[in-house]
Amino acid sequence: MMESVTSTKKPLPSDIEIAQNAELAPIPEVAAMVGLDEKHLVPYGRNVAKVDLAAIDEMSGRPDAKYVVVTAITPTPLGEGKTTTAVGLAQGLAKIGRKPVLALRQPSLGPVFGVKGGAAGGGYSQIVPMETLNLHLTGDFHAITAAHNLLAAMVANHLHFGNELGLDEIQWRRVMDMNDRSLRHIIEGCGAKTDGVTRQTGFDITAASEVMVIMALATSLTDLRERLGRIVVGFTKDKKPVTAEQIGAAGAMAVLLKDALMPNLMQTLEHTPAFIHTGPFGNIATGNSSIIADRVGIKAGDILLTEAGFAADMGAERFFNVKCRAAGLTPNAAVIVATVRALKSHSGRYQVKAGKSLPEEMLQENPGDVEAGIENLRKHIQIIRDFGVQPVVAINAFPTDFPSEHDVIKRAAEDMGARVAVSTHVADGGEGAIELAKTVVEACDDEVDFTPTYEFSDSLETKIEKIATKVYGADGVELSPAAKKSLAMYTEQGYGDLPVLIAKTQMSLSHDASLKGAPTGWTLPVREVRLAAGAGYVYAICGNMMTMPGLSKTPAAMRIDIDENGNTVGLF
């Protein structure tokens, strides 16, 4: 086994510089570290392997690893380093002799060429090779795009050949893994009669596809096949759902997705095994990585870290209420990533903007600002506790932080009896996350009394209300007439027992991005309710949800190129 290298440099080199200089361990060695047999590895390129699903059955006799979800406080538009912390924590756990496994979402290709230019952790806590991670990886997103669009083509074909099933309202659009605003709203079938039926439709980004969530929630190939069949593509005039099964597409979709259902094994800079698998949107979808990856990971190693998108009110709520229940898994602990800058922004005294650096005055020592925003952290601690799970607050330290500011966070956590640790994993790799690692190991021995927010037998309205009031802290819910009508219809159609997702901004505990801290005295307005029957939930939309991003005037793609040696440049 290779030595894990953390000869960290000061000042910190750029992410891509660190990533491109990383020495990788052969994937079979990475797998062997957590007892994954080489025979289950299907190589894809030189540094990635898929793990075949036979591994799950074969390892079923092994004890379950501790199951830890990594979530965060309400973030600024810059993100608070949840992935980075998950990676650093995994590296730290390895340093103290544990056998950690990571489960993360795959980045979407669209944003790579849009604003972001790449996502793979940061500093000395990254997944490598970052180029592979950020581009096609093993083609899973492409397979999902193809399966989604095959169904769309077959729906359009069904209309073209006479619409035997009587489709009246079609909700199935197309997808592309691209930021392309011009495709949000299109009119298709604009040619001759032989060129299809003219109608309005559009494209979402692949991460927003229901097929993406289905892949993330499927527990087996058989379950995947059944979920695909249950997808509702639209409704008849008398409001009967029409499914992918009726269109005849579900089988071919499953064939397209078969290989993509195997999770992808990569590694951190310190060779910790990391499963990168699926990447559903965090607003209209679950925002969690796949159940399949977690099921493999929980039988490999002794502690599994899985990341949930956005803050605890968003990704973690769905992790507990939807993912854990679909997976039949019980979490042992939750890590809440907190930063000084996010808590300062919750003071309401600053404006942080995506793609711009922080206001200069936010970088001054100011424990008072942190204190002014601390209610946000308190609320997220409470959210986790209400699920019967003990939280660990992970302070993701920035070089611009001051000890006095960290102290405010520590005191708040300790006041609530919550564990807390500072982590410097970005600058120091796993070495910087040792304290956090020890704290998380302790927390995993706490007793868990897993308590979801609602019962599946609750009415759809009740489920929405319980999430809004018990998790978000709203006084209540206001349903639009359209939302009420849809809820009645879905209940009537037999979908009343499904869980509910609430699509709202991630920038606030409320539906209003400008409400910082832990807002009280507000009501959640539900504009519209939609059905994702294949994924297995109903989702309530509060505000405008962007499901197809656009490019900026000078997108990251403009700086991405190959150099004279064929190496990729500009991907950071």
Next chain:
Amino acid sequence: MMESVTSTKKPLPSDIEIAQNAELAPIPEVAAMVGLDEKHLVPYGRNVAKVDLAAIDEMSGRPDAKYVVVTAITPTPLGEGKTTTAVGLAQGLAKIGRKPVLALRQPSLGPVFGVKGGAAGGGYSQIVPMETLNLHLTGDFHAITAAHNLLAAMVANHLHFGNELGLDEIQWRRVMDMNDRSLRHIIEGCGAKTDGVTRQTGFDITAASEVMVIMALATSLTDLRERLGRIVVGFTKDKKPVTAEQIGAAGAMAVLLKDALMPNLMQTLEHTPAFIHTGPFGNIATGNSSIIADRVGIKAGDILLTEAGFAADMGAERFFNVKCRAAGLTPNAAVIVATVRALKSHSGRYQVKAGKSLPEEMLQENPGDVEAGIENLRKHIQIIRDFGVQPVVAINAFPTDFPSEHDVIKRAAEDMGARVAVSTHVADGGEGAIELAKTVVEACDDEVDFTPTYEFSDSLETKIEKIATKVYGADGVELSPAAKKSLAMYTEQGYGDLPVLIAKTQMSLSHDASLKGAPTGWTLPVREVRLAAGAGYVYAICGNMMTMPGLSKTPAAMRIDIDENGNTVGLF
């Protein structure tokens, strides 16, 4: 090394039955058979490897293998088994102690779910695993789709942000690897002002993308990068071309395509190495597999078989005039695949339709019908000879053929002094292609006086005319006013030295599918001329070219599924 298994069964099992029961050799062993070092293999799944391009440089000192193109007479809509013959011939060459390498196009995903259900040769002459071949393979087509659509998104984005370059007429559409007629003509940007500029556009199938041809014609990563930059996405009001380089997309496209440029190594049922790489359309594009695959293959083994789409007037013409010249390679021989059924159909006495079985009366012994259609074969022999290359006529034998019918074909070939052999590779595998293999080996020792149809310095009009008269046998060319205008414009813009492709039906030597045999006394009408500056050619369109297929009422997708064991069914 595994024994090559050809324990053929009678009666012939179905293609998928043969393929799924095939025993595969480990890919490193397949590579080693033709001296390809394992260090150059990048595994993708259990039965495919990409070959890194460093292999080309490293093997540059080796002698070139014999270079043989496999083409055909004018086919029926059912196809005449060109791929099958290429596979069988490769297997036959191995049987007689040669070291053959195959180079074939990757099948398009659209038709797999449309009419065809899969394409991988047939009977005991197939590429395996057929499921891998027909679905995502290593994701190259998906990478091409992504690169193409990134450019489209950036063009749309350029318009959205004020159209600084002054694009007036945009010729760059989008692509999808799907049969979806409803996307042929769309109006994009139908939402609010923030949802892009409203304009008419559409989707082609990925195989029709200029990026696909660029990948097929690129000789290196650097050449790929330059070609991408030269793509003309549209024109300004004063008819100046606007390129992908100006849009700022070419670098990011190259990064998306880097891995896809490595050819994919698979194997035949008898473990012969087969490169499967790129798959440009046979009408508006070159219809040939990649130069990169040929450049690797020509340094591995001692005879390289490369397939050219459709008949000798189409794929082989482009092979000689465009591909060989771009690659700097000289062919040693050409195989013309002929069938009894195609020659009978050239008698003009029968109607053969796609997706339908042959008329019963075509299956009767009738050498007279073969004789009546034989002019088509004679013309194709002449076409090959005019390039200074010696043809071998390969009679692809069907169980329904009669010796008297084969005799007509043999006599015609021998009358012209051309080599000819019967091959029963579908029923018998390589064993059935031994006679053909020996004949091809002989032909490879013939002297070659490679003579393209035109000089690059000829005017664009002259090039079109030379192909039409010298290759197709037309009396002349009739250019529409629009075509004349475009030719003048492209010449003015500096594209006059590019080669020319003629997009016409593959069902006749002429532009009119109903003209069978070897039509004379006709003029080629050119409706429109277009520019593919990145791929490096101008193409003249004669008739309606379908660049986005549709699905039938009951597409193959409807029967494709997984069974209770997770195995794919219905893919044949």
